[in-house]
Amino acid sequence: NAGVTQTPKFRILKIGQSMTLQCAQDMNHNYMYWYRQDPGMGLKLIYYSVGAGITDKGEVPNGYNVSRSTTEDFPLRLELAAPSQTSVYFCASKWEGAPTDTQYFGPGTRLTVL
């Protein structure tokens, strides 16, 4: 299994541009998550999904959108990029119902908005 994959690894955007961060998992996990991590800080939850077609807001959803049309994919959309969205973005997944709440994380996407 490849686990959780994210593309791209790095991206530089200009203010006002839009982009989609891709996330895919091949573990048949039902739950998927998007986090952002600012320098020197912990992770903050942006959005999560409990299954295909179901998404919900996390702690910091403003400026982002998500969709979950398949079990495998959970893209994160930035419509109007702002400097405050400069961060490292991590996608994660887990199987709800497993004896542990183990989330598996991708390698991250480092985004800079100038």
Add this chain to the structure above:
Amino acid sequence: DAKTTQPTSMDCAEGRAANLPCNHSTISGNEYVYWYRQIHSQGPQYIIHGLKNNETNEMASLIITEDRKSSTLILPHATLRDTAVYYCIVRDYSGAGSYQLTFGKGTKLSVIP
């Protein structure tokens, strides 16, 4: 709001045991304590979790006090590759059967040669 308190940083000599403390004085009876770590520039990695009893796996041991208000993660023989930020997390309930992990700033562990 953070449900756990951890020291900002710690050093440990290579080959020695690393003991990372965590306070979670407001933990409720059915909440688990989870530990994750994040090696520089990588995504977080699950280490171990526990409810009441001490737990051990191939990576670490978790010691939870009897009153459950604090715990200690033990890396028995720290190596340079264990240098990372370690997060102690009490699992939050966000409704509708969904649990979330809230990552604070964690403890930056530096293993010294």
